[in-house]
Amino acid sequence: MAEASASRSAGRLVSLAGIAIALVVWEVAGRAAGPARFAPFSDVAREFLTVLGDGLTLPALGTSLLQMLVGYGAGLAVGVPLGVLMGRQAWADRAFQPWVSMMVVTSTAALVPLLIVLFGTGFWFRTAVVFLATVWYVVITAYQGARGIDPRYLGAARSFGAGDWQTFRMVHLPALFPYLMTGASVGLAHAIRAMVMAEMYVLIGFGGRLQQTGLSISTAPLLCSLLLLMLIGVAATGGLRWLGGRMAPWYEEARA
C-alpha cells in the first residue's frame, strides 16, 4: 500500500517535471524568437492575469460555451438512443450504419459552408455545427457498449422475471455506463473543437476574438487564448471523469 502510493507520488513528480521542462523550453524558445513570433511563457502568464481581470474575454468564452452546450446536449440526446438501438437491433444497425460511417469520416469544417447557406451565421448555425461534430462519436461509443452487453446477464435477468424497464435499468444501463462516459467525454472534446472552429470561421464569440488576436503585434494574447482553451479542455474532461466516478464507482474499477 505504502509502496504503491510512494510510486504514485514519484509518478506525479515525473509528470510535473514534464510540465516544467516544457515551460522552460517555451521560455527559452520564446526569448530567442521574440514576442512577435512566439511570446515567452513569462509574457503569456502576465497577459493571462490581465485577461482574467479584463471582463471581456471570460464572458465571451462563457457565452460561447453555454451556446455549445445546446448542440452538445442535443448530440447526446440523439446519439445515445440511436447508438443503443443500433447495438441491440440488427435492422437499425443495417439501416443507419452506412450513414454513420459516412458522417464519421466527413470533416465538420467541410460542412461549415453548407451550414452557413442553410442556417446563416447565428445561434442555429453554431448549434448545428456542434451537434454534427458530437453526435456520431456518441453513437459509435453507445453502439459498442450496447453490442458488448454480455447475453448471460440478459438471460439471468429474464429468468428472474425482470421486465423490459427493469432489464434496461439493472442490466443495460450499468453495462453501458463506461461507454456512455467515454462517449460523453470524446463528444465534449469534439464539441469544443467544433465550437472554436465555427466561431473562427464566422468571426464571432471567443473563436472570433482568437482569430483577431492573431493580427496583434505580440503573440502573447494569442498564446494566452490557446492556454485558456487548453485548460478548459482539460478541466472539462477531468470534470466528466470525476462525475463518472461519483455516479458509478464501479466504472473506474472496470477500467483499471
Place this chain on the structure above:
Amino acid sequence: MPGRFGKLHLQAWGPQALSVAVGLTVWEIAGRLTPAAILAPPSRVFARMAAMLASGELPALLAASSLHMLAGFGLAVLVAVPIGFLMGRVPWVSRLLDPLVTAFYSLPTVALVPLIVIWFGLFYAARVALVFCMAVPDMIVVMAAGARDIDQRLVDAGRSLGAGWMQQFRKVLLPASLPFVFTALRVGAVRAINAMITAELFFAAVNLGASMKKAASAFDSAGLLAVLATLCLAGLAVQELLRLLETWAAPWRQGVGNG
C-alpha cells in the same frame, strides 16, 4: 476508431444498399421541395460530380489537396507512432509526456491557425503544419493505449525463450503492435483529411476549399455538395484501403478484432 465504422461492409450489401437508397430518396424529395440554392437534390449533385469528373476538374483538385495531406500525415506518422509506442511501453516516458499530450489533445487544433499563419504563412507549409498538428495528438493517444495493452504473457514468453532486445522487438512487440498501429493510422487518416479541407478553408483558399467557397458564395449548393460528397467518398476509400493493407500485413488478425 472502432473497426466497424468508417467502412462499408463488402458482405451483406443488400440491406446497406437499401438504407442508402432510402436515404437518397428522402434527400431527393427534400431537395426538390426546398429552393435549389439551399439544398440541391442528389440527382443534381451527382450530375455535377460527373461533370466535374469528366472535365478533369475534380481529380485535379483532389490530387492538389492530397499533396499537403500526405506530407502532413506522413510527418505525423513519423512522430506519433514512436512517441505513442514509447509512452505505452515505458512508464516514465508516459508520465513525463502525458500532461503535454493531454493538453494538446484538449486544445482545438484549429485554434492554432493564427499561430501557424505567423510561422508558416498562408500556403503549402501552413497547410502541412495544420494537418500535422491535427493528426498527431489523436494518433499518440491511440498508439499509447494500444502499446500499454500488449499482452504481457507474450513479452514474458519471449523473454523466457531467451529473446534478446532486438528479437523481442521484431518478433513480439512489432507483430503485437500491428493492429493498433493500423487503428492509429485510420484515426490519423480521418483527422488528416479533416485537416486537409480545414486548412484550405482557413488559410488562403485553394483547391477543394476554394471550390467550396466559390460555390457557397454563388449559392450553388449542388457544387458545394459535390465537393462534400467527394471528400466523404475519399475518406471512406482511404479507410477501406488501410483495412486492406492491414489484412495483408497482419493476416492472423482477420476476424479477431474487427468487431
